[in-house]
Amino acid sequence: MLKNDEVKVVVLARDPRGMTSSRRKASFPRREISPNGTVQLHPILAEYVKEHCVWLETNYNAITTGPTWxxxxxILVRYEDMTMYPHKVIPNLFNFVGLNGNAHTEADAGxxxxxxxxxxxxxxxxVKIIQDxxxxxxxxxxxxxxxRSKIEFENKNLTFIDPMPGSPPG
Incomplete structure (x- = not known):
């Protein structure tokens, strides 16, 4: 069906840290503390992070090395790019699915x-747990x-987002 009907597939990838922050806030309002007093992720949330990373790699591999059709x-879109550069990403998405992308160039970057x-x-x-x-x-x-360090984490000038390899910057 996908091949014959020319179905378009949009894979929206989100940084595991951002995804985890949203999920934890919505589903696990309390911070988990181990018996020795250290911060940890709720076991269900930790499993969700692992599954998210497997999902990211599986979909990336499917659309970069899968069948030609x-x-x-x-198309692969990072959430971060859609947020930082909506004036470029949104029209590209509309064009990809065959809609007029020019009508949506006033996307809100808010x-x-x-x-x-x-x-x-x-x-x-x-964050260290999620990254690991x-x-x-x-x-x-x-x-x-x-x-890589608590100093980096606290430095508000760092975004921890580079251009995706193989894609033009912003």
Missing amino acids: LQKNS HIDSISKWRKNLKYEE LCSDHIYKIFGWRKV
């Missing part, structure tokens, strides 16, 4: 804060940089 009818909101909602210790649950490969293929 799937590669031709698929959600740009959401790309780093995870830094407000997560503690450094939680996903492979370095996931971060590399999507252009997300890992936080």
Whole structure:
């Protein structure tokens, strides 16, 4: 059906830290503390992070190395790019699915804060756990940089987002 009907596939990828921040806030309002007093992720949330990273890699591989018809009818969009550059990403998405993308060039960039909101909602210790649950490969293929220290985490001038390898910057 996908091949014969020219179905378009849009894969929306989101930084595991941002995804986790949203899920934790919505489903796990209390911060998990281990018996020795250290911050940890709720076990269900940790499993969700692992599954998210597997999903990201599976879909990335499917649309970059899968059958030609799937590669031709698929597009990968990072949530962060859609948020930072809506004036470019939204028209491209509309054009990809065969709609007039020019009518939507006035996209609101008001959600740009959401790309780093995870830094407000997560503690450094939680970020380290999340990053360790996903492979370095996931971060590399999507252009997300890992936080390497608490000093980096607290530096509000750092975004931890690079251009996705193989794609033009902004």
